[in-house]
Amino acid sequence: MNKPENRVDKIVSDLLHGRRLRLRGGDADEKAAIAAAARLAAARQGPQRMNPAFRKRLEQALELAPREPWLTRRAALVAGLGVAAGVVSGGLVGRTLHGAPTAQVQGGGPIDPIGGRWVDVAAMSDLVEGQGMRVTAGSVGAFVFRRGDTVTAVTSICSHLPCELWWNGGQGLLDCPCHPASFTAEGKSTDMAYPLPDLNTVHVRVTPAGRVEVLGTA
Amino acid sequence: MSAGRPPDELEAEPDEPGDVLQLPMAPRATDVALGELEIVYAFIYARVGNRADAEDLTQQVAMKAIPRLREGSPASAIRGYLFATARSVLGGFWSTRLGLSEVELHEDLALAVPQSPPSEERADTVQRILAELSDNYRRVLELRFLHGYSLKEVAAEMHSTVGAVKVMQLRALRAAAKVKVYP
Numbered sequence: 001m002n003k004p005e006n007r008v009d010k011i012v013s014d015l016l017h018g019r020r021l022r023l024r025g026g027d028a029d030e031k032a033a034i035a036a037a038a039r040l041a042a043a044r045q046g047p048q049r050m051n052p053a054f055r056k057r058l059e060q061a062l063e064l065a066p067r068e069p070w071l072t073r074r075a076a077l078v079a080g081l082g083v084a085a086g087v088v089s090g091g092l093v094g095r096t097l098h099g100a101p102t103a104q105v106q107g108g109g110p111i112d113p114i115g116g117r118w119v120d121v122a123a124m125s126d127l128v129e130g131q132g133m134r135v136t137a138g139s140v141g142a143f144v145f146r147r148g149d150t151v152t153a154v155t156s157i158c159s160h161l162p163c164e165l166w167w168n169g170g171q172g173l174l175d176c177p178c179h180p181a182s183f184t185a186e187g188k189s190t191d192m193a194y195p196l197p198d199l200n201t202v203h204v205r206v207t208p209a210g211r212v213e214v215l216g217t218a
Numbered sequence: 219m220s221a222g223r224p225p226d227e228l229e230a231e232p233d234e235p236g237d238v239l240q241l242p243m244a245p246r247a248t249d250v251a252l253g254e255l256e257i258v259y260a261f262i263y264a265r266v267g268n269r270a271d272a273e274d275l276t277q278q279v280a281m282k283a284i285p286r287l288r289e290g291s292p293a294s295a296i297r298g299y300l301f302a303t304a305r306s307v308l309g310g311f312w313s314t315r316l317g318l319s320e321v322e323l324h325e326d327l328a329l330a331v332p333q334s335p336p337s338e339e340r341a342d343t344v345q346r347i348l349a350e351l352s353d354n355y356r357r358v359l360e361l362r363f364l365h366g367y368s369l370k371e372v373a374a375e376m377h378s379t380v381g382a383v384k385v386m387q388l389r390a391l392r393a394a395a396k397v398k399v400y401p
Contacts, residue, residue, distance in 0.1 A: 005384040032395035041267035
């Protein structure tokens with residue numbers, strides 16, 4: 001089955017049955033043939049229009065999208081518009097309410113919860129080099145990363161829509177489930193054309209006993 | 219003062235000028251966007267060959283393009299932007315699926331904006347590709363892709379074996395990939 005003709009025929013067969021392109025390691029060697037197969041499979045179907053159900057979903061997505069797409073959750077909170085977003089984002093509310101408004105619109109700043117306290121979230125040995133681990137410190141959600149002896153943390157809430165990010169280990173990125181947006185472990189947006197604000201950082205420290213603590217809430 | 223006017227006429231009169239200006243605009247903007255996204259969908263489908271991937275990618279394009287769609291730009295500007303976004307999304311799709319950086323993707327995956335509308339694209343594409351191939355290669359691709367034959371049926375039709383047809387199909391696809399689809 002590892003012969004290229006077998007692998008490509010499997011892809012052709014999937015295409016002819018209307019299935020997704022499922023590619024594996026080694027298929028890159030035949031990328032040109034696979035792309036040609038996709039074109040021919042498409043040509044066989046003739047020009048395509050969107051399925052009515054998909055078109056309806058797309059229409060709803062367009063209408064539900066924020067009117068001001070780059071109005072961040074934080075900016076909405078400053079403007080007094082984001083009660084719901086604030087509830088979702090938990091500990092972020094504290095910082096937003098007592099910080100300087102001009103700084104709050106910018107992403108990437110640290111989260112300083114009111115009455116914050118250090119919360120034990122993991123042992124240093126629990127962290128895998130370069131891999132994100134989701135932790136909670138009271139109402140502050142964060143992803144912590146280890147690089148050697150250094151540990152960093154960013155909020156687990158997207159800087160655009162108030163959705164919980166998830167760690168995409170394969171890509172090494174934090175992905176937002178609510179729209180096509182990804183962030184690096186440093187909290188930087190990967191979209192160069194329309195970069196989103198940086199993720200807020202979360203205070204994190206390692207105790208002499210090798211415990212990882214995050215500044216959260218009681 | 220308005221007591222003598224029929225009730226429906228009263229209801230038709232807007233309380234605020236904003237009602238008149240805004241209500242007809244919102245659905246129109248969405249409809250224009252959907253019309254352009256139909257073309258984008260056909261463009262993407264023609265390159266990935268299946269509905270599920272085409273829908274995912276079209277949705278990605280739409281989400282990325284929402285700020286521009288809302289600006290009320292002319293349709294031509296929106297279309298140019300949508301196709302630029304679609305090319306970027308397609309590049310990301312292929313590089314992710316194949317485990318390659320986008321730099322490693324070569325001309326065979328070039329995602330040029332078609333000069334003709336999608337409705338004319340199909341005939342052009344197939345004709346151009348098949349016309350450039352040898353008889354055997356053309357035949358195997360015609361039977362497999364245009365007539366939907368199974369490998370076994372193709373083998374019977376071409377008086378060959380399934381194994382040989384698989385190899386010929388791969389070689390034909392490699393040859394097809396070298397045909398310049400768009401001038």
